[in-house]
Amino acid sequence: MFKRNESNPMAGHADTVIALGVRVEGDFTSKGDVVIDGEVTGTVHTDASLRVGESARIQADVSALSAMVAGEIHGNIRVADRLDLMESSRVHGDIEAQTLSMAPGAVVNGRVSMGAMEAQPADEVEGEE
DSSP: OOOOOTTOTTSSOOSEEEOTTOEEEEEEEESSOEEEOSEEEEEEEESSEEEEOTTOEEEEEEEESEEEEOSEEESOEEEEEEEEEOTTOEEESOEEEEEEEEOTTOEEESOEEESSOOOOOHHHHHHOO
């Protein structure tokens, strides 16, 4: 699935693994590192790192401290720190991340927001002239 890379802190450790052939439906929340190689429908949230394997198919909004994506996500992604999109990744949704790394071949169909994000009330954005 992934080439072994000793400099990658997400390469070997995971508190929760959703393996190939496993399907999860509903709201999924974790405080630790998560690896998804199977299918998830609903929402995914972790306070730590998320690794989405090449075989993963996710139909959910996703939030994590950091993430590495090699599979397919249909939903919005919000990452507090760094998001790495591998060459096999397919994202159909909006991305918010402090830092974004995108390999050649990665596909994003959506809006991308990077850096420090400040929320602005909707009426200020639409109502000001």
